[in-house]
Structures are given as C-alpha cells and as structure tokens.
Amino acid sequence: MSEATRESVQQSNGKVETSHHPQTDPKRNDKHYYGIPPIKHAHWTWQIPVYFWIGGIGAGTQLFSTVAQLLGHEDAALKRASRYTVLVTMILSPILLIWDLGRPERFYNMMRILKLRSPMSTQSWSLLTFGNLGGLLAARQAAEDGLLGRNALSRLLLRLIPERLLSVLALPFGLFVGFNTGNLISATSVPLWARNWALMAPTFLASGTSTALSWLSLVLHLTRSGEAKTLRALHRAEKATIVIEAGLIAVSLVRMSRWGKPLFSKSVAPLFVGGALVAGIVAPFALLFSGRETRGKNILSSLLVLAGGLAFRFSLIKAGRISADDPEAYFTFASGESAPQPEDKV
Amino acid sequence: MATGFLTDTTVCIGCKACEVACKQWNQLPADGYELTGDSYDNTGHLSGTTWRHVAFIENPKKRRLTGDVDLVALAEDVTEPLPGGAELDALGRWAFMSDVCKHCVEAPCQQACPTGSIIRNEFDNVYIQPDVCNGCGYCVPACPYGVITQVPHDGRAFKCTLCYDRQIDGLEPACAKACPTNSIQFGDVEDLKVVAEERVRELHDKGYTQAYVWGTPEVGGTGGINGNHSKFVLMDEPEAYNLPKHPYLPQEKVKGGVIAGAVAAGVLGAVVALAFRD
Ligand code: SF4
Numbered sequence: 001m002s003e004a005t006r007e008s009v010q011q012s013n014g015k016v017e018t019s020h021h022p023q024t025d026p027k028r029n030d031k032h033y034y035g036i037p038p039i040k041h042a043h044w045t046w047q048i049p050v051y052f053w054i055g056g057i058g059a060g061t062q063l064f065s066t067v068a069q070l071l072g073h074e075d076a077a078l079k080r081a082s083r084y085t086v087l088v089t090m091i092l093s094p095i096l097l098i099w100d101l102g103r104p105e106r107f108y109n110m111m112r113i114l115k116l117r118s119p120m121s122t123q124s125w126s127l128l129t130f131g132n133l134g135g136l137l138a139a140r141q142a143a144e145d146g147l148l149g150r151n152a153l154s155r156l157l158l159r160l161i162p163e164r165l166l167s168v169l170a171l172p173f174g175l176f177v178g179f180n181t182g183n184l185i186s187a188t189s190v191p192l193w194a195r196n197w198a199l200m201a202p203t204f205l206a207s208g209t210s211t212a213l214s215w216l217s218l219v220l221h222l223t224r225s226g227e228a229k230t231l232r233a234l235h236r237a238e239k240a241t242i243v244i245e246a247g248l249i250a251v252s253l254v255r256m257s258r259w260g261k262p263l264f265s266k267s268v269a270p271l272f273v274g275g276a277l278v279a280g281i282v283a284p285f286a287l288l289f290s291g292r293e294t295r296g297k298n299i300l301s302s303l304l305v306l307a308g309g310l311a312f313r314f315s316l317i318k319a320g321r322i323s324a325d326d327p328e329a330y331f332t333f334a335s336g337e338s339a340p341q342p343e344d345k346v
Numbered sequence: 347m348a349t350g351f352l353t354d355t356t357v358c359i360g361c362k363a364c365e366v367a368c369k370q371w372n373q374l375p376a377d378g379y380e381l382t383g384d385s386y387d388n389t390g391h392l393s394g395t396t397w398r399h400v401a402f403i404e405n406p407k408k409r410r411l412t413g414d415v416d417l418v419a420l421a422e423d424v425t426e427p428l429p430g431g432a433e434l435d436a437l438g439r440w441a442f443m444s445d446v447c448k449h450c451v452e453a454p455c456q457q458a459c460p461t462g463s464i465i466r467n468e469f470d471n472v473y474i475q476p477d478v479c480n481g482c483g484y485c486v487p488a489c490p491y492g493v494i495t496q497v498p499h500d501g502r503a504f505k506c507t508l509c510y511d512r513q514i515d516g517l518e519p520a521c522a523k524a525c526p527t528n529s530i531q532f533g534d535v536e537d538l539k540v541v542a543e544e545r546v547r548e549l550h551d552k553g554y555t556q557a558y559v560w561g562t563p564e565v566g567g568t569g570g571i572n573g574n575h576s577k578f579v580l581m582d583e584p585e586a587y588n589l590p591k592h593p594y595l596p597q598e599k600v601k602g603g604v605i606a607g608a609v610a611a612g613v614l615g616a617v618v619a620l621a622f623r624d
C-alpha cells in the first residue's frame with residue numbers, strides 16, 4: 001500500500017471504497033456477462049416435438065378406446081383404428097427418440113437403470129411398456145383381421161393374448177407417456193418450461209387427447225366406418241377436451257407470466273398464436289360449436305386440431321430455446337423471490 | 347472424503363493457465379480462434395470442451411485522469427479521494443474469475459441422466475462415465491449453471507471430471523496445480539469451507555465488505571441443490587460473473603408434475619366416459 005492509501009484507509013476506519021462495490025458504482029446496471037447465456041439450451045430440433053405429438057396421439061387413442069371397451073361399447077372399427085394407431089405411434093416414437101441421440105447405437109443404455117426423478121428415464125420405460133403392450137394388442141388385432149393368414153399362429157395369438165386385460169394394463173403407461181412429456185421439459189433449468197411445472201403435464205395430456213380424438217374421428221370419417229354412437233361420443237369428447245386444453249393453456253400463460261414472453265416473440269408467435277391457438281383451438285372450436293354437424297366440418301376441424309397440436313409442441317420447444325438463451329430471463333427466474341418452489345401455489 | 351475446489355477470484359490475475367492446463371491434461375480439442383470482442387475472454391463460456399473458463403469482467407469508467415496521479419497507488423487500492431489529487435471516482439471494474447463445474451451436492455445433471463452415466467465417484471465428485479453416456483443431452487438444460495454441453499462429432503456430453511484420474515494417483519487437479527496465484531485451491535470440501543470463510547473475513551477486515559462465498563446453500567447452491575463442492579470467493583453480484591443467485595434443483599418438481607398429470611388423466615378419462623352417456 002502506498003502512503004496516501006494507508007492514510008485514507010486509516011481515516012475511513014479501515015474501509016476502502018472500491019469500484020467493485022455495486023452501491024458506489026452508479027453505472028453498474030448490467031446484470032449479465034456480455035449477454036452470454038448463463039445456461040445451455042436443449043439441443044432438440046424437430047424429432048422431439050414430433051415425438052411429443054405422436055406420443056400424445058398414441059396416449060389419447062389408448063384412453064378413448066379403453067374407456068369405450070370398459071363401458072361395454074364394442075365397436076370393431078374403433079378398435080381396429082385404435083390398435084393400429086397405437087402400434088404405429090409406438091414404432092415411430094422410439095425411432096424419433098433414438099434418432100435424436102448423440103450416440104444412437106447406445107440407445108439401450110436407457111434400459112440399464114430406472115430413475116424415478118428423471119422424466120427421461122421414466123419416459124423410456126413407460127414407452128417400452130406401452131409400446132410392447134400396444135404391439136401385442138395390435139398383433140391380436142392383425143390375427144383377428146386375418147392379416148396374418150388363417151393359420152396356427154393366428155389362432156394361437158387370438159387364444160393367448162388377453163385383450164381386455166392388456167388394454168387396461170396399457171392404459172396407465174399410455175397416459176404416463178402422454179403427460180410425462182410435459183414433465184420432461186419442465187424438469188429443466190429453462191425458465192419458460194420450469195416455471196409452468198404444475199400445468200405442463202396436464203396441458204400436454206389434454207392436448208394429446210384432443211389430437212388423438214381428432215385423429216380417430218378423422219380416420220372413422222374418411223373410411224366411413226364406426227358406429228353412430230362412437231362418433232357421437234368422439235365429437236362430444238372432442239368439444240370438451242378442446243375447452244379443457246384452452247383453459248389449461250390460458251392458466252399456463254398466466255403462470256409463466258413474464259417468462260412466457262418468448263411464445264409471443266417474432267419467430268414463435270406465428271406458430272404459437274397462429275398455429276396452436278387460432279388454428280388448433282379457436283377455429284375447430286368455432287367449427288364444432290356452430291350449427292349442424294357435417295362430415296366435411298368434422299374432417300376439417302380434425303385436421304386443424306392435429307396441425308395445432310403439432311404447432312403447439314414446436315412453439316414450446318422453440319420458445320424454450322429463446323428462454324434459455326436470455327440471461328435476463330434466467331437471472332430473474334433464479335433470483336430468489338419469484339422462481340418456482342415445490343410448495344408454490346399455482 | 348469429499349473433494350472440491352475453492353476459487354478465490356480476488357487473487358486471480360486472468361492468466362488462463364488453468365484453462366490451458368485443463369485442455370492439455372484432459373486432451374480437450376480447441377474451440378477455434380473465435381474472437382468474441384468481449385474483453386480478452388475469447389472462450390465465452392464453459393462447454394463440453396472447455397472445463398475451466400476464465401471470465402474477464404470489465405467495465406471501465408470513461409473518466410479522464412487529471413492532476414498528479416499516483417498510478418501505483420491506483421493499482422493497489424482505489425481510494426477516494428485519490429492520491430495526488432486526481433479526479434476520478436473509480437478505476438472501473440476489472441475482475442477475473444475461473445469458472446468450473448460446481449460439483450453440486452444434489453446434482454441436477456446427475457438426477458436428470460437417464461442412463462446413470464453421471465454418478466458420484468469415490469471422491470464425491472459428479473462424474474460422467476463416457477462409456478455409458480448415449481448423448482441424449484438431457485443433462486444439458488438440467489444444469490442450472492450451463493456447465494455441460496454435448497461435444498459435436500462425438501455426441502456425448504462432457505464436463506469437468508475434477509481430474510478423477512489424477513486424484514486416483516494422489517495428484518491435485520491440473521488447474522489447481524497450474525494456478526500461479528493459488529486462486530484455485532483443491533482439497534477436502536470441509537477444509538476449503540474454513541479457508542473460504544477465513545479469506546472472506548480477512549477481506550472484510552481489509553475493508554472489502556462486499557466479499558462473500560458463493561456455492562453455499564444460501565447463495566449459489568440453493569433451491570434443493572444443497573451447496574456446491576466448487577465454491578467461489580466473489581466480490582460482486584453473482585450475475586456479473588454469469589452465475590445465478592438462487593438456482594433450483596429442477597427435479598424437485600417432478601413428483602408434483604406426475605401427480606398433476608395423474609389428476610389430469612383421471613379428469614380426461616371421466617370426460618371421455620361421460621361423452622359415451624346417452
Ligand atoms: S454444476 Fe452442472 S454439471 Fe456440475 S454438478 Fe452441478 S448440475 Fe452437474
């Protein structure tokens with residue numbers, strides 16, 4: 001220390017005022033480090049949102065067909081459409097997920113451990129279970145439909161696969177696949193996702209169910225199959241889930257508050273507002289609740305809901321990336337007062 | 347025994363010896379000659395190929411020096427009023443901080459990892475087993491400090507191992523060994539905690555009352571993370587070093603999320619069942 005400094009230190013009772021001191025530095029309002037993101041965004045591009053969409057359709061389809069079956073409503077066309085839908089979604093989902101891996105050849109490492117706190121782990125396991133049960137049910141359906149030929153194998157499949165039991169067993173795993181995609185994104189440090197942890201899973205399931213109902217109604221309308229009662233139930237359920245989904249998205253936006261801004265940013269707003277909200281909810285709502293039901297209207301609203309569901313998932317993933325890359329969003333989120341707590345009220 | 351780092355930013359001179367030593371010892375590829383234009387920091391942030399990163403916090407005051415300025419005194423302590431009658435309210439900030447994986451006590455990355463690739467090793471450090479990782483990338487957005495990334499062309503995720511290999515051989519990590527000012531100290535976390543507290547007390551006694559330890563359950567290692575095994579002595583708000591003040595353990599919300607999802611499943615099931623009623 002120089003003489004002058006020592007003197008001033010003694011004068012000010014051992015205190016040295018430095019420019020490090022936030023209070024004495026009026027120009028210091030930069031609450032970031034050159035704007036470099038303090039956290040890293042997820043690498044997810046298109047495979048993950050498409051998987052979210054497809055998995056949601058599989059889950060919702062299982063829900064509708066199993067409930068129909070449990071209520072004693074046996075509609076062969078519905079059953080056929082559902083079983084094959086679940087099969088296809090459960091073949092595509094793992095392909096998309098494995099595609100997304102940095103080391104796809106090691107995908108089976110997901111199966112070396114089960115971690116209940118890791119949505120990625122529980123997701124893999126529920127997908128495996130749901131996929132296999134769905135596969136068995138689809139195999140039975142194929143035997144029933146004569147796709148495997150009229151041979152001993154078909155008879156064996158028909159005899160050995162307990163249809164009701166497997167459908168009921170598959171249901172919880174399917175539903176888990178449907179809602180856990182929400183937890184998958186909310187159990188991260190990304191403000192926009194983490195902030196909405198309580199409603200992410202319900203929103204994803206509601207949206208998945210509405211896309212699945214639309215898918216089923218689309219298939220039945222296009223093939224001109226399905227009993228009248230099935231279609232009536234489908235349309236009623238469609239209307240109700242659209243309303244539930246809209247409500248959940250609205251509450252989610254309130255919950256996300258300022259951290260939800262990226263959803264309305266220039267690059268995401270067309271997808272979120274135009275795709276998910278207008279095309280996916282408002283337009284089909286108007287179609288379904290206005291006037292007489294016609295086949296054309298139903299097909300159109302189904303297509304809109306399906307497109308809207310896909311847009312919703314893409315917009316959430318894209319907005320999450322913007323949210324993670326924004327230092328201001330993360331630092332306000334991780335500042336102590338406003339960030340989500342497990343005991344938080346929604 | 348749990349080992350960890352204490353990085354005392356108050357003595358860091360920004361020489362980047364730790365960055366170089368880490369790259370060399372761990373044979374990490376170069377990040378390319380990218381000039382950020384931000385101070386002398388051309389690395390920018392931690393990543394799968396940068397496990398130590400020296401931040402250059404620079405905020406010069408654009409004031410003129412007038413009068414007979416004692417530059418030596420200025421460099422040693424910036425005081426008010428300035429020696430030699432100079433008119434300058436401050437020298438501006440010029441601070442360095444060698445950032446590293448925080449080796450969280452409850453590590454979000456470890457809880458997120460679906461393959462069990464991320465473990466706690468015998469030194470209680472958070473360690474990615476490269477032979478298990480399948481590059482799902484889920485640990486990346488889970489880390490509240492932006493430490494991990496997937497390495498392009500390799501696909502797997504990497505981060506500081508706390509020189510697991512050197513520790514097994516009884517050596518300290520390469521960065522701590524290379525640090526010429528002892529800004530990076532390695533040791534038992536309990537010992538380092540005492541060292542950190544002593545250092546902060548010493549700084550307070552000298553008048554630097556803004557000094558504090560970051561990486562405790564109170565600041566830096568908050569929200570269920572329960573503190574960090576890599577602690578830092580800081581002189582400024584955490585955000586200035588690109589660190590969060592109050593991060594959260596993301597997995598704390600998983601249970602609630604699953605319950606919410608199950609409730610929603612029940613409600614939607616009931617809605618579908620009602621739709622079948624005549
Ligand atoms: S700082 Fe990030 S990478 Fe390091 S242990 Fe904590 S969560 Fe994992």
Ligand code: SF4
Pocket residue numbers: 458459460461462463464474478479480481482483484485486502503
């Ligand atoms: S990228 Fe590797 S280390 Fe990270 S969560 Fe996936 S499997 Fe685990």
